[in-house]
Amino acid sequence: MKKIFLIFVISSxxxxxxxxxxISNPFPKENEEIxxxxxxxxKILESEIAPKEKILKEFKIIEPDGNEISLPFxxxxxxxxxxxxxxxxxxxxxxFLFEKGGEVFYLGKSYFYIGEKNEIKNLxxxxxxxxxxxxxxxxxxxxxxxxxxMNEKGNGFFKEIYKPFKGWNCIIxxxxxxxxxxxxxxx
Amino acid sequence: xxxxxLLSLIIFSHGVDFEFFENAKGxxxxxxxxxxxxxxxxxxxxxxxxxFSEGELDKLGRxxxxxxxPGKWKIEVDDGMGHGIIKEFEIKDIQNIIFLKTSYPLYxxxxxxxxxxxGFTGIVFYIIGRKYAHT
Numbered sequence: 001m002k003k004i005f006l007i008f009v010i011s012s013x014x015x016x017x018x019x020x021x022x023i024s025n026p027f028p029k030e031n032e033e034i035x036x037x038x039x040x041x042x043k044i045l046e047s048e049i050a051p052k053e054k055i056l057k058e059f060k061i062i063e064p065d066g067n068e069i070s071l072p073f074x075x076x077x078x079x080x081x082x083x084x085x086x087x088x089x090x091x092x093x094x095x096f097l098f099e100k101g102g103e104v105f106y107l108g109k110s111y112f113y114i115g116e117k118n119e120i121k122n123l124x125x126x127x128x129x130x131x132x133x134x135x136x137x138x139x140x141x142x143x144x145x146x147x148x149x150m151n152e153k154g155n156g157f158f159k160e161i162y163k164p165f166k167g168w169n170c171i172i173x174x175x176x177x178x179x180x181x182x183x184x185x186x187x
Numbered sequence: 188x189x190x191x192x193l194l195s196l197i198i199f200s201h202g203v204d205f206e207f208f209e210n211a212k213g214x215x216x217x218x219x220x221x222x223x224x225x226x227x228x229x230x231x232x233x234x235x236x237x238x239f240s241e242g243e244l245d246k247l248g249r250x251x252x253x254x255x256x257p258g259k260w261k262i263e264v265d266d267g268m269g270h271g272i273i274k275e276f277e278i279k280d281i282q283n284i285i286f287l288k289t290s291y292p293l294y295x296x297x298x299x300x301x302x303x304x305x306g307f308t309g310i311v312f313y314i315i316g317r318k319y320a321h322t
């Protein structure tokens with residue numbers, strides 16, 4: 001009976017396509033070119049879908065000094081990517097927004113830094129996963145809610161405490177039909 | 188000032204009028220969990236495989252569909268995020284359009300799949316059991 005229940009749970013989980021950011025080198029050096037991807041699908045390491053350009057409202061980087069840069073991108077069959085050379089020390093926020101009917105309904109974001117981490121930025125959407133700092137720990141605390149996660153070990157659910165897996169991690173928050181994905185790399 | 192406004196009204200309405208009509212059929216598209224495919228792109232193809240109508244569904248995932256000739260009509264919907272559907276409708280009488288939904292709900296599809304898997308496994312075990320019963 002437990003197995004049958006599991007099949008139903010997995011089925012419902014698989015019907016949603018999620019979109020997230022991946023960074024070719026999340027710990028770059030100054031002026032090192034990195035690739036920033038928007039990937040989508042059901043599970044990591046296997047991007048299945050590139051979002052349509054029509055719904056992609058913004059694909060941007062906010063540099064440590066607050067300077068915003070729109071990323072020119074190329075579209076492949078299963079993902080979108082952009083190339084970027086970070087030249088300033090500090091923390092960078094990378095994000096994309098999907099919009100339909102004049103309403104933003106999907107936000108994907110990630111952070112990387114060069115040298116010292118400095119104050120991080122949030123975009124202040126009500127469905128956003130809000131981060132206070134970049135101190136990724138063995139146990140990370142989020143605001144109370146229903147979250148999903150994906151990492152290289154698999155996927156699942158949590159309420160407010162998340163134990164990051166070494167490497168790539170993706171947290172997903174759904175609120176009122178809107179979605180936020182946060183990706184980060186746990187050293 | 189008053190004349191200007193009147194003139195604009197006349198110019199803007201020149202050659203364009205409208206009328207209301209009734210009895211249009213609507214189709215609503217939604218995800219498996221019931222969420223509407225808000226503002227998803229759609230294309231409706233006529234029986235001659237020409238685009239008859241295209242645009243975006245409304246916020247509730249709906250579009251009005253009023254075919255003008257009998258035959259096999261097709262509608263394609265794409266939400267831009269990897270979800271989509273292609274459906275064909277056979278229209279016999281444009282004066283009396285009847286839509287019949289032939290697809291089954293998700294839980295029936297899952298139950299059918301499980302039934303096939305269990306049925307097939309049962310046959311395999313039956314054959315294996317018979318083989319061992321003889322030896």
